[in-house]
Amino acid sequence: MRTPEIVDGLQISNWSRSVLEEMHAGGVIAVNATCAVWETAAETLRAVAQWTELVNQNSDLIFLAESPTDIQRARTQNRIAIFLGFQNTSPFEDDYRLVETFHRLGVRIAQLTYNNQNLIGGGCFEPHDSGLTRYGRIIVSEMNRVGMLIDLSHVGEKTSLDAIEASTRPVAITHSNPLWFYDTPRNKSHKVVKALIDKGGVLGACLYPTVSGGSSVTLERFTGMIASLVDQYGPDHIAVGSDCTRGWDDDFVGWLRNGRWNPTLPEDAPQWPAWPHWFQSPTDFPQLAEGLANAGLDDATIEGVLAKNWERLFAEVMTV
Amino acid sequence: MRTPEIVDGLQISNWSRSVLEEMHAGGVIAVNATCAVWETAAETLRAVAQWTELVNQNSDLIFLAESPTDIQRARTQNRIAIFLGFQNTSPFEDDYRLVETFHRLGVRIAQLTYNNQNLIGGGCFEPHDSGLTRYGRIIVSEMNRVGMLIDLSHVGEKTSLDAIEASTRPVAITHSNPLWFYDTPRNKSHKVVKALIDKGGVLGACLYPTVSGGSSVTLERFTGMIASLVDQYGPDHIAVGSDCTRGWDDDFVGWLRNGRWNPTLPEDAPQWPAWPHWFQSPTDFPQLAEGLANAGLDDATIEGVLAKNWERLFAEVMTV
Numbered sequence: 001m002r003t004p005e006i007v008d009g010l011q012i013s014n015w016s017r018s019v020l021e022e023m024h025a026g027g028v029i030a031v032n033a034t035c036a037v038w039e040t041a042a043e044t045l046r047a048v049a050q051w052t053e054l055v056n057q058n059s060d061l062i063f064l065a066e067s068p069t070d071i072q073r074a075r076t077q078n079r080i081a082i083f084l085g086f087q088n089t090s091p092f093e094d095d096y097r098l099v100e101t102f103h104r105l106g107v108r109i110a111q112l113t114y115n116n117q118n119l120i121g122g123g124c125f126e127p128h129d130s131g132l133t134r135y136g137r138i139i140v141s142e143m144n145r146v147g148m149l150i151d152l153s154h155v156g157e158k159t160s161l162d163a164i165e166a167s168t169r170p171v172a173i174t175h176s177n178p179l180w181f182y183d184t185p186r187n188k189s190h191k192v193v194k195a196l197i198d199k200g201g202v203l204g205a206c207l208y209p210t211v212s213g214g215s216s217v218t219l220e221r222f223t224g225m226i227a228s229l230v231d232q233y234g235p236d237h238i239a240v241g242s243d244c245t246r247g248w249d250d251d252f253v254g255w256l257r258n259g260r261w262n263p264t265l266p267e268d269a270p271q272w273p274a275w276p277h278w279f280q281s282p283t284d285f286p287q288l289a290e291g292l293a294n295a296g297l298d299d300a301t302i303e304g305v306l307a308k309n310w311e312r313l314f315a316e317v318m319t320v
Numbered sequence: 321m322r323t324p325e326i327v328d329g330l331q332i333s334n335w336s337r338s339v340l341e342e343m344h345a346g347g348v349i350a351v352n353a354t355c356a357v358w359e360t361a362a363e364t365l366r367a368v369a370q371w372t373e374l375v376n377q378n379s380d381l382i383f384l385a386e387s388p389t390d391i392q393r394a395r396t397q398n399r400i401a402i403f404l405g406f407q408n409t410s411p412f413e414d415d416y417r418l419v420e421t422f423h424r425l426g427v428r429i430a431q432l433t434y435n436n437q438n439l440i441g442g443g444c445f446e447p448h449d450s451g452l453t454r455y456g457r458i459i460v461s462e463m464n465r466v467g468m469l470i471d472l473s474h475v476g477e478k479t480s481l482d483a484i485e486a487s488t489r490p491v492a493i494t495h496s497n498p499l500w501f502y503d504t505p506r507n508k509s510h511k512v513v514k515a516l517i518d519k520g521g522v523l524g525a526c527l528y529p530t531v532s533g534g535s536s537v538t539l540e541r542f543t544g545m546i547a548s549l550v551d552q553y554g555p556d557h558i559a560v561g562s563d564c565t566r567g568w569d570d571d572f573v574g575w576l577r578n579g580r581w582n583p584t585l586p587e588d589a590p591q592w593p594a595w596p597h598w599f600q601s602p603t604d605f606p607q608l609a610e611g612l613a614n615a616g617l618d619d620a621t622i623e624g625v626l627a628k629n630w631e632r633l634f635a636e637v638m639t640v
Binding site: 040041042045046048049050052053056095097098100101104105106 | 360361362365366368369370372373376415417418420421424425426
């Protein structure tokens with residue numbers, strides 16, 4: 001089985017040498033690497049500083065991407081291009097100027113909200129979604145200007161539709177599945193996916209158990225979903241965002257769920273969900289590629305889903 | 321009188337369109353622009369963000385410099401290259417990784433201490449100077465690695481000598497005068513200046529009244545000092561750092577003096593000192609150039625003092 005080339009729409013691992021080696025072994029050549037979820041501007045500055053250290057200490061394996069052409073560079077150099085990403089706009093706080101400032105630090109992708117309402121818009125778990133706010137429209141416009149990809153994965157339906165309409169560039173859902181595949185507020189309606197794709201965007205199918213149906217989901221069912229999406233929306237707009245969370249202990253899943261806005265109670269201590277046996281880590285990407293072939297996708301479509309659809313979208317959005 | 325080309329070793333003005341126009345009218349093609357004095361990392365992130373906005377809104381006059389070759393670019397484009405600088409290492413807090421991180425944001429010069437003892441070393445107004453600390457040695461090494469110029473203007477004597485020795489690259493005193501010219505802890509002994517210059521560094525003669533002798537200092541006395549320094553140390557190591565503070569009200573001089581470490585008492589409210597009549601703002605650089613000619617310096621030496629000595633040092637230190 002040949003190792004496929006992977007551009008991964010999102011990972012939020014606790015990166016270390018061994019986690020980077022897993023990615024490399026699985027064929028990952030570029031990844032949207034989360035460096036903020038609930039963090040403030042100051043905390044995110046430290047998180048970016050930690051990335052510079054990790055990059056310096058593992059420069060044989062990774063480099064900090066600045067341009068979409070860095071994906072081709074990663075391919076040539078047999079390294080991984082790290083596209084820093086936010087899963088929330090909390091690092092921008094109330095200051096639109098921090099979009100350009102974090103862009104200068106290498107941040108190339110930002111999700112507008114993380115589950116909850118924030119200054120920019122409504123999150124996918126809120127009972128009422130404000131839609132894109134006044135400040136949110138400025139942030140979308142500023143992200144368009146500097147070439148930062150807008151991600152709607154954890155964003156509410158109304159804010160998602162508003163952002164797709166407000167953005168002058170295509171946007172992404174880096175790591176979600178369609179609602180028909182698994183019913184959770186984290187997954188997406190046909191209305192949102194169609195609006196996204198009509199605008200040139202890309203949906204990354206997500207392996208995280210709580211959006212893909214738990215550890216019992218079969219490879220056939222997951223790759224069948226991708227094949228259906230390709231049938232429905234065409235081969236150029238479907239990709240993968242694994243949402244891998246390697247190297248963390250259970251405290252981190254509590255942080256993801258509750259941040260500092262909700263107490264994590266001992267009797268309700270969050271735990272990581274179990275992943276399906278056929279995708280335990282990025283080393284299993286070759287099995288996913290084989291599954292896509294067994295689901296009837298041709299080689300060109302598989303290449304698109306696993307790498308080139310993100311590559312094309314990044315080129316379109318990040319080139320200014 | 322021809323407008324000379326000026327590379328200014330330091331300004332800490334309250335930049336606005338009109339302050340930028342003054343610089344441009346006076347012939348400034350590059351400046352070390354202070355964006356932090358007592359600020360934390362988070363506050364400095366916002367200050368850098370404010371610079372991105374100022375640059376975007378005045379791109380006909382200024383641009384953010386990233387490389388020493390940007391001085392030549394400024395000359396060609398008739399704009400000003402802004403080299404962001406710190407007058408303190410407070411933005412690095414306790415995290416050596418923030419050197420590279422702020423370098424990515426455009427910061428190219430940092431003074432190790434501002435008057436007081438800090439984590440890195442002793443300031444020039446401290447009764448006892450710790451010398452360069454354990455953490456200070458890491459910071460010097462990191463600044464050397466990324467190509468950030470070390471500034472010793474407000475640094476204590478012992479820490480200055482330690483830093484000159486520890487640095488693998490030449491360092492600067494961007495805005496101070498020799499002690500013999502005016503006796504204040506902010507000015508420099510022959511021992512420090514000689515050690516700096518032996519290592520290839522540059523001293524920027526400073527027009528700020530409290531280090532140059534107040535508003536009554538004559539142009540002849542000031543340019544005579546520069547001529548003496550050129551005689552003593554050669555024409556390649558003396559430059560100018562005006563220390564202009566345009567556009568601020570008196571509250572800011574209280575901030576400079578007291579930060580948040582010392583209360584500014586109403587009965588001792590600091591005020592800006594009066595400047596000499598022949599140098600009220602950067603528009604007066606042509607008068608300074610004429611004064612240097614009258615002091616007997618030849619054209620090549622004047623070009624060196626006003627621009628090319630900084631240009632050469634920046635090229636040597638910031639090229640990595």
